[in-house]
Amino acid sequence: xxxxxxxxxxxxxxxxxxxxxxxAGCDSSDPSPGEQPSPDGGxxxxxxxxxQPDGGxxxxxxxxxQPDGGxxxxxxxQQPPPEFTWxxxxxxxxxxGNVWTPGRDATGLVNEVSWALVPKDRWxxxxxxxxxxxxxxxxxxxxxxxxxxSQGIAGVINAYSGVALDGPRARWWxxxxxxxxxxxxxxxxxxxxxMRWSIEQLPDHSANxxxxxxxxxxxxxxxxxxxxxxxxxxxxxxxEFFDPARPAASTGxxxxxxxxxxxxxxxxxxxxxxxxxxxxxxxxxxxxxxxxNPFNTPGASYNGETGYGGAAGWTFWDExxxxxxxxxxxxxxxxxxxxxxxxxxSWKWEVITPPTWFFAQMARVGRTLVSxxxxxxxxxxxxxxxxxxxxxxxxxxxxxxxxxxxxRARCYPEYFEGQVFxxxxxxxxxIAAFRYDRDGDGSFExxxxxxxxxxxxxxxxxxxxxxxxxxxxxxxKNRFFYLATHHALVYVRRGEENLRVFRxx
Numbered sequence: 117x118x119x120x121x122x123x124x125x126x127x128x129x130x131x132x133x134x135x136x137x138x139x140a141g142c143d144s145s146d147p148s149p150g151e152q153p154s155p156d157g158g159x160x161x162x163x164x165x166x167x168q169p170d171g172g173x174x175x176x177x178x179x180x181x182q183p184d185g186g187x188x189x190x191x192x193x194q195q196p197p198p199e200f201t202w203x204x205x206x207x208x209x210x211x212x213g214n215v216w217t218p219g220r221d222a223t224g225l226v227n228e229v230s231w232a233l234v235p236k237d238r239w240x241x242x243x244x245x246x247x248x249x250x251x252x253x254x255x256x257x258x259x260x261x262x263x264x265x266s267q268g269i270a271g272v273i274n275a276y277s278g279v280a281l282d283g284p285r286a287r288w289w290x291x292x293x294x295x296x297x298x299x300x301x302x303x304x305x306x307x308x309x310x311m312r313w314s315i316e317q318l319p320d321h322s323a324n325x326x327x328x329x330x331x332x333x334x335x336x337x338x339x340x341x342x343x344x345x346x347x348x349x350x351x352x353x354x355x356e357f358f359d360p361a362r363p364a365a366s367t368g369x370x371x372x373x374x375x376x377x378x379x380x381x382x383x384x385x386x387x388x389x390x391x392x393x394x395x396x397x398x399x400x401x402x403x404x405x406x407x408x409n410p411f412n413t414p415g416a417s418y419n420g421e422t423g424y425g426g427a428a429g430w431t432f433w434d435e436x437x438x439x440x441x442x443x444x445x446x447x448x449x450x451x452x453x454x455x456x457x458x459x460x461x462s463w464k465w466e467v468i469t470p471p472t473w474f475f476a477q478m479a480r481v482g483r484t485l486v487s488x489x490x491x492x493x494x495x496x497x498x499x500x501x502x503x504x505x506x507x508x509x510x511x512x513x514x515x516x517x518x519x520x521x522x523x524r525a526r527c528y529p530e531y532f533e534g535q536v537f538x539x540x541x542x543x544x545x546x547i548a549a550f551r552y553d554r555d556g557d558g559s560f561e562x563x564x565x566x567x568x569x570x571x572x573x574x575x576x577x578x579x580x581x582x583x584x585x586x587x588x589x590x591x592x593k594n595r596f597f598y599l600a601t602h603h604a605l606v607y608v609r610r611g612e613e614n615l616r617v618f619r620x621x
C-alpha cells in the first residue's frame with residue numbers, strides 16, 4: 117500500500133464496437149548537452165532518435181530500442197503492430213485445478229487448442245504471468261540497477277496504477293510506481309497472444325542518481341525540482357529527469373508515478389499517453405517521450421478547484437476531435453476537465469463535472485463516458501445507485517437512475533478507491549464491485565453486481581466473483597476489463613501475481 121494519493125484515470129479501452137446507450141438528461145526542459153529543442157517542446161538527440169535509456173540498444177538509423185516483437189521498416193519507422201492471432205500448433209498445455217499453463221507454437225504464440233482447454237464461467241489463473249518475471253531481465257540489461265522503492269518492479273502496477281489497453285490487439289502497457297513504492301519508470305507490455313510480459317522501454321538507470329537527496333517519494337526528481345524552483349520561468353518541473361549536474365541522468369524521461377486511471381493507448385498515433393501532472397506521450401514508433409505543459413504555461417501550479425494538471429483522474433483519446441481529454445481530479449470538488457489537441461498543441465478548458473468523482477470508476481462506450489459512483493458516497497439528496505454519463509460530442513452530462521435492493525445505511529461510507537467497473541459489449545452489461553454490508557454484520561465485504569443500462573437495474577451477480585484468487589483488490593483501477601479477442605474478462609490483480617481470465621459462455 118502506498119502513502120501517496122491521486123493521479124489520473126483512463127478509459128480501460130476505446131471500444132471498437134459501437135453500441136448505443138440510453139442516456140437520460142441530459143514542457144520542454146532546457147536542452148541537455150547534445151540535445152536540441154524539438155518543435156513541439158520535447159528534446160531530441162542529434163540524430164533525431166530521442167533520449168536513449170541506459171542499457172538500450174540503438175538501431176543504426178537512430179530509431180531507438182526495438183521492443184520485443186517489433187519490426188523496423190527500411191526507412192527506420194516502426195511497422196504497424198500485427199493484429200491478434202492464435203498459434204496453430206498442437207500443444208495444449210495443462211490445466212491443474214484453476215491454473216492453466218498455456219501451450220505455444222514454435223513462434224511463442226498461444227495455441228488456439230490450448231485456449232480451448234480453459235473452462236468457461238469461472239476464474240482461471242494463467243501460469244507464469246506476473247510482471248515480476250521481468251525483474252531479472254531488467255537487471256541484466258542494466259547492470260547495477262536497483263529499484264529504490266519498497267515494492268520493486270511489482271510497484272509499477274501495485275502503486276495506484278492502471279494500464280493502457282489496446283483491445284483489438286489484446287495487449288496492454290504498464291507505467292507507474294512512484295511515491296515510496298517504486299522508482300522504476302520503464303514501460304512494460306503484456307501480450308495475450310503470447311501470454312507474457314516484455315520490456316517496451318527500459319527504466320532510467322538508478323546508478324545515474326548517485327548522491328541525489330531523494331525524500332520519501334520517487335515521483336519527483338530533486339535536481340529537476342530544484343532547477344524549477346530557481347528558474348520559475350523555465351518549463352522544467354520535478355516530474356522529469358532533468359539534471360544539469362548529471363548529464364547521464366538528464367534523459368528527459370518522466371519519473372515514476374501513480375497513474376491511477378490516467379494511462380491510455382492511442383491507436384491513431386500508436387502511442388501510450390497520460391495526463392498525470394503534465395501531458396506525457398510515448399511514441400511506439402519513435403521510441404521516445406514528449407511532454408507538454410498544460411496550457412503551455414511554465415511554472416503554473418495545480419489547483420484542485422479548476423482541475424489544472426490534475427493528479428488522480430482519467431485520460432481518454434477523442435478520435436473525432438483529435439484531442440486528449442482529462443479529468444476530473446477526484447478530489448471531491450466540481451473540478452473542470454481540460455483537453456489537449458495533438459495537431460495544433462492547443463489546450464482547452466472543458467465542462468464542469470459532477471462531484472464525488474474520487475469514489476467512482478469510469479468506462480467508455482462508443483462516444484459516451486459512463487461512470488458508476490460508489491454507493492454510499494453520493495450526497496443524501498441524490499438518487500443512488502446511478503450511472504453518470506458524458507457525451508463526447510454534445511459535452512452534456514446525463515444520469516441513469518438504477519433500481520436495486522441496496523440500503524443506503526449498509527453502503528460503505530469511508531474513504532474508498534476500490535470501485536470496480538467494466539463494460540461487456542456482447543452482454544450490454546456492466547460488471548461492478550464495491551464494499552457493501554449485505555449481512556448487516558459490519559464487515560463491508562466486496563460484492564459483485566451486474567448493471568443493465570436498458571432495464572436500469574443493479575443486481576447482485578455472484579457468478580463473477582473473483583474470491584478464489586484473493587478477491588477484488590482495493591487498488592484495481594482499470595486493470596479489470598473485457599477482451600473481445602478472447603470473449604473473456606481479464607483481471608490484472610497485482611504485479612507479483614498471475615493474470616486471471618474468465619471465459620464467458
